[in-house]
Amino acid sequence: MSAASASENAYHELPSRLGPVWRDANVRTGPSLDSPVVQLLLPDAAVDHRAEGWQLGDEVVEGEHRDGVIVSSVWFKLDGGWSSAVNFEPETVSKVLEDAVRIEGVPTGSALSRGLHARIVAETGAAAPSTDDAVEFEEWLEAVKVSHEELYAGVAAEIESHIMTKGF
Secondary structure (H helix, E strand, C coil): CEHHHCCCCCCEEEEEEEECECCCEEEECCCCCCCCEEEEECCCCCCCEEEEEEEEEEEEEEEEECCEEEEEEEEEEECCEEEEHHHECHHHHHHHCECCCEEECCCCCCCCCHHHHHHHHHHHCCCCCCCCCHHHHHHHHHHHHHHCHHHHHHHHHHHHHHHHHCCC
8 A cells, every 4th residue: 555645634444563663752632743642652672553544644754763854744543542654663664554754864875974964955955866876976076075165074074984994
């Protein structure tokens, strides 16, 4: 099933296992950030949360996940209320419901740190290309060297650090 093909405000039954929350997560009375909080879920690897179904609701942006910024409008109906899809591991959520979450800010195949990616987006308005494509990345880096000298120095220092700590 795909979240992208869902109609707005329709509830979809989808009994599924979501696993643990990765961070403190609010459970609300409805699929909205304006809905009152009725419960707080705490991260616990031994707790496997189960969804009864899902519905589109308020878009939630969560910027503290190790993989990048998680964005989703999908809310899961749990026993006791509603919780945003961003509270569960993106890999697990994507297995339950395709297109339910997207991760922004860190391109796949990048050797740069998440913190540096956030700085790149803040200063240039866009993410750097993947370091897997050496030609594209080098062209981007040359342009940054001219337009954002301090950012270029930060990127160069991080790349040098990776090279110096690599075991050959």
